[in-house]
Amino acid sequence: MTAAPASADAIRLDSLRKQFGSTTVLHDIHLRAARGRFVVLLGPSGCGKSTLLRVIAGLERADGGRVVLDGRDVAELPPAARGLSMVFQSYALFPHLDVAENIVFGLRARRVAAAEREARLARAASLLGLEKLLKRRPSQLSGGQQQRVALARAIVAEAPICLMDEPLSNLDAKLRGEMRREIRALQQRLGLTMVYVTHDQAEAMSMADQVVLMRDGHIEQDATPAEIYARPASAFVASFIGTPPMSLLPLVAHAGGAGIAGLPDHLLAPASAAGALLGIRPEEVVPAEDGLPACVTAAEFLGAETVLACALGSGGALLQARIPGHHALPPGSPVRLRLPPLAHLFDANSGKRLPLPPFA
Amino acid sequence: MRMPRFLHAWLMLGPALLLLAAFTHVPALATLWHALFSTPTPRRPAVFVGLNNYAALAEDPIFWQALWNNLLYALGTVPMSIALALAMALWVNGRLRGRTAMRIAFFTPTVLPMIAVANLWLFFYTPDYGMIDRLTRLLLGWGPTNWIGSQETALGAMMAIAVWKEAGFFMIFYLAALQAIPPSLLEAASLEGASRGRIFWRVTLPLLGPTTLFIAVNAVINSFRLVDHILVMTQGGPDNATALLMTYIYETGFRFWDTAQASALTGVLLAVLAVIAALQFSLLGRRTHYR
Ligand SMILES: Nc1ncnc2c1ncn2[C@@H]1O[C@H](COP(=O)(O)OP(=O)(O)OP(=O)(O)O)[C@@H](O)[C@H]1O
Ligand SMILES: [Mg+2]
Numbered sequence: 001m002t003a004a005p006a007s008a009d010a011i012r013l014d015s016l017r018k019q020f021g022s023t024t025v026l027h028d029i030h031l032r033a034a035r036g037r038f039v040v041l042l043g044p045s046g047c048g049k050s051t052l053l054r055v056i057a058g059l060e061r062a063d064g065g066r067v068v069l070d071g072r073d074v075a076e077l078p079p080a081a082r083g084l085s086m087v088f089q090s091y092a093l094f095p096h097l098d099v100a101e102n103i104v105f106g107l108r109a110r111r112v113a114a115a116e117r118e119a120r121l122a123r124a125a126s127l128l129g130l131e132k133l134l135k136r137r138p139s140q141l142s143g144g145q146q147q148r149v150a151l152a153r154a155i156v157a158e159a160p161i162c163l164m165d166e167p168l169s170n171l172d173a174k175l176r177g178e179m180r181r182e183i184r185a186l187q188q189r190l191g192l193t194m195v196y197v198t199h200d201q202a203e204a205m206s207m208a209d210q211v212v213l214m215r216d217g218h219i220e221q222d223a224t225p226a227e228i229y230a231r232p233a234s235a236f237v238a239s240f241i242g243t244p245p246m247s248l249l250p251l252v253a254h255a256g257g258a259g260i261a262g263l264p265d266h267l268l269a270p271a272s273a274a275g276a277l278l279g280i281r282p283e284e285v286v287p288a289e290d291g292l293p294a295c296v297t298a299a300e301f302l303g304a305e306t307v308l309a310c311a312l313g314s315g316g317a318l319l320q321a322r323i324p325g326h327h328a329l330p331p332g333s334p335v336r337l338r339l340p341p342l343a344h345l346f347d348a349n350s351g352k353r354l355p356l357p358p359f360a
Numbered sequence: 361m362r363m364p365r366f367l368h369a370w371l372m373l374g375p376a377l378l379l380l381a382a383f384t385h386v387p388a389l390a391t392l393w394h395a396l397f398s399t400p401t402p403r404r405p406a407v408f409v410g411l412n413n414y415a416a417l418a419e420d421p422i423f424w425q426a427l428w429n430n431l432l433y434a435l436g437t438v439p440m441s442i443a444l445a446l447a448m449a450l451w452v453n454g455r456l457r458g459r460t461a462m463r464i465a466f467f468t469p470t471v472l473p474m475i476a477v478a479n480l481w482l483f484f485y486t487p488d489y490g491m492i493d494r495l496t497r498l499l500l501g502w503g504p505t506n507w508i509g510s511q512e513t514a515l516g517a518m519m520a521i522a523v524w525k526e527a528g529f530f531m532i533f534y535l536a537a538l539q540a541i542p543p544s545l546l547e548a549a550s551l552e553g554a555s556r557g558r559i560f561w562r563v564t565l566p567l568l569g570p571t572t573l574f575i576a577v578n579a580v581i582n583s584f585r586l587v588d589h590i591l592v593m594t595q596g597g598p599d600n601a602t603a604l605l606m607t608y609i610y611e612t613g614f615r616f617w618d619t620a621q622a623s624a625l626t627g628v629l630l631a632v633l634a635v636i637a638a639l640q641f642s643l644l645g646r647r648t649h650y651r
Contacts, residue, residue: 059547080553092548096566105562106552157552 008071010035010161010193011056017064018048018055025051027218029065033195033210035160038187040204041197043214044240049197050089052214053163056195058082069161084161085154089169091146093138093153100125100134103152124152127186144175151183155190162187165197180207201241205229213237231344235351238279238344244307249278249317250348262314266292269342272357279344282307285321288338294319296333301326310335388630395623406620413624423625425600426608429515433604434583436519437526441579442572444527449534463535470529474588481521482508482593508594511601518602521589526582530575537571538564573644580636584629605629 009032016029025048033039041049054060056067058079067074074082085106093102103124107117125131128148138146147167154162167183168176184207187194198204204211205225213220213228221233232238238246251258253274257267268278294310297318306327312319321337329335345354363371395413397406417423452462469477484491488504496502507517541564549559565572587606590596596603596611603611605625613622 057551059551079547079551084551086548086551088544088548090542090544092542092544094545094549094563096569105549105554109549109552109554109558153552 009033009068010037010070011039011195012068013056013065014068015065016052016055016062016067018051018060019063025217026055026062029219031212031219031222033193035193036188036191038184038194038196038207038209039212040208040210041195041212041214042201042204042240043199043220045199047214048217049199049214050165053086053165053195053197057084057086057163082161083159084163085157085159087147087150087154087162087164087167089165089167091138091150091167093146093149095138098135098137099130099141099149102138102149103130103156105153106157120156120158124156127155128152128182143170144179147171147179151186155186155192160193161195162192163195166199167196168198168203169200176203183207201245202243205241213240231353232279233353235277235279235346238346242281242283244282244320244322246279246281246344247319248346249280249312249319250315251276251278252315260292260313260315260317263292263312268339269345270357273342273345273354275348276354277346277348278342279346280319280339281343282320282322284340285319285323286338287321287323287335289336291336291338294335294337296329296335297331299328299331301328308335310337391623391626392630394620395627397620399618399620409620413620414627416621417624417628422600422603422608426596426603426605427628429600429602430584430604430606432515433519433522434580436516437522437583438576438579440519441523441526441530442575444523445530445575446534446568448527448531449538452531453535453538463531466528466531468528469525470532472525474525474586475592477521477525478589478592481517481524481589485517508602509598511598514594514598514601518590518594522583522586525589526579526586530579533571533575534568537568541567569644573640576644577637577640580640581633584633605632 011031011033013029013031016026016031017024018026029052031039041052043049051060055062056069058074058077062075069082069084094105097105100121104117104121107120112120121134125134128151130145130148130152133141133145133149138149141149147170150167154164164183168179171179180203183194183196186192196207205228208225210222211225211228212222215236221228221237223231223233228237229241232241232246235248239248249260249268251269251273252261253271254264254267257271258269258274258276259267269276292312294312296308297311298309300307300309305322305324308321308323308327308329310319310321311317319337319339342356345356346352347354394406396408396410398404398409398412400406448466452459452466456462472480485507487493487506487509490507492507493502493504496505505513507513545563545567546559549563554562584605587604587610590602590604590607591610594602596607605628609622609625609629612618612625
């Protein structure tokens with residue numbers, strides 16, 4: 001076998017298409033992931049994340065386009081020959097085999113020599129802290145332990161690409177945090193190229209080198225977490241990323257510029273921005289005496305900070321503000337909020353990000 | 361008013377227990393009890409004879425032949441119907457066209473009454489005209505064979521009917537069990553590089569273990585119990601070639617009215633079944649995975 005050129009991406013998807021019957025689930029997907037990257041597929045339920053993962057794995061056949069793994073077009077290769085391992089959302093552990101046999105299932109199937117098999121098992125078990133559990137059945141393990149067995153089974157294969165479908169969705173918040181760090185550390189130590197599915201944007205932002213945000217079967221944005229946070233490519237991305245996500249305020253024309261309906265004294269953008277959506281990060285809103293008048297509709301206390309939902313002006317525009325400290329204001333309380341400088345504008349119809357107009 | 365707990369429990373259990381006792385447990389025990397007495401006649405009431413009835417059985421060559429036939433019958437029908445049921449279930453579980461029609465076709469023999477089945481197979485086995493003879497003539501060039509009338513083939517012919525009737529029934533259980541296996545297990549196995557054969561032997565079959573145990577116990581019991589077709593077609597003949605324990609009990613009890621001897625035979629049948637069931641549960645049960 002000739003080595004793939006060093007520059008080749010670990011994963012390349014070209015105009016990938018998939019349909020179930022008459023419904024198209026993936027439209028024209030283009031994606032490149034360099035070796036050793038941690039790629040997160042993010043998106044709302046039903047947007048096609050699992051399907052995309054399964055097409056890469058070869059568990060579903062694409063209806064168009066190409067899947068290129070390490071420089072090889074794998075269209076004709078069965079899942080086992082694609083050089084990848086997978087952690088299923090349900091873990092898919094074999095209930096009749098003990099932990100050790102679950103982990104080495106693939107090694108036995110591929111007829112790896114016994115000594116090598118034992119060595120890899122021991123290494124994976126110590127890496128994931130499973131040494132004491134090797135003789136147990138999956139039904140005798142906790143959710144987090146099962147998850148680690150599934151991970152161990154994926155890493156003993158020593159496949160260069162690892163796919164994970166919402167592996168943490170069954171765990172409690174604390175364990176989820178621990179497992180995130182463990183998975184990330186493991187991926188970096190082993191140099192795996194990881195494709196990781198989640199619908200939790202916080203998980204995506206904290207783990208990924210590259211976030212691929214999907215919607216209705218197409219890719220809405222493919223960028224680093226910093227980029228996707230700083231420059232969301234569409235109103236959909238803006239309203240998906242962040243806790244809470246960006247508020248989108250419709251702008252109307254006022255004398256001398258554009259602002260919120262009903263607040264002609266507070267201009268927020270040049271006149272050419274009228275009709276667009278203004279994106280405001282809640283964490284950049286601060287209470288200030290000279291701010292916009294708003295009316296609290298709900299307050300959510302998070303501990304270190306409070307998220308205020310406020311109605312702004314007469315058009316029913318809703319702004320969220322994340323303010324340090326405890327400010328559990330009752331609904332109806334008046335507040336004054338100062339907005340950050342103009343940074344995000346989106347087309348009201350297409351949702352596309354608009355270039356910022358020059359200040360006149 | 362507060363009822364004591366035990367009274368409550370007995371009241372709840374009562375009706376079912378009464379029916380079970382009246383129609384199952386008491387007759388079974390009574391049979392074992394009667395086996396220790398001689399057969400009453402109008403002139404001579406039953407007298408206690410101890411194990412004499414069993415001793416008489418031990419010297420009865422037809423009893424030994426029936427027992428031997430029954431073992432052959434079980435060995436021939438049980439593995440065959442289980443294997444066939446599994447094969448059919450695997451087949452109709454796939455994504456083939458018209459699989460509903462296939463499932464119905466495989467299941468049909470099960471819903472037919474045994475007597476109707478016997479009639480059907482009488483046609484199949486008819487020498488010269490029957491379907492079997494036509495097939496053997498066409499494919500193998502054989503002459504007419506009296507399948508159920510000759511000693512060499514009669515038992516085999518009866519076994520074929522039992523397999524034909526039971527496999528479809530057991531298929532339903534396998535089908536249900538197959539559909540309960542999460543697809544992700546099979547996907548994981550194939551992703552890990554297991555071949556189809558390996559997936560079958562190392563994943564599917566072990567997961568079907570409880571179903572196989574259940575089916576095996578039922579198949580063994582049926583091989584001693586379901587003999588309607590033999591009574592209709594051969595009555596145990598020719599020359600006891602198809603005599604099984606059950607047909608012999610029927611013949612002794614209801615044709616010769618030797619109720620004591622029939623009771624002793626029943627005792628033997630119960631003992632055989634109990635031993636087999638215990639063996640199956642302890643041997644298979646240990647290696648069977650229960651979720
Ligand atoms: N086997 C199938 N047959 C028909 N439609 C399917 C099939 N599998 C998935 N779909 C449809 O494809 C779309 C994408 O499904 P997919 O499972 O990829 O979503 P997802 O992004 O993983 O969602 P979730 O976050 O809920 O897991 C959904 O609308 C779903 O109904
Ligand atoms: Mg999914």
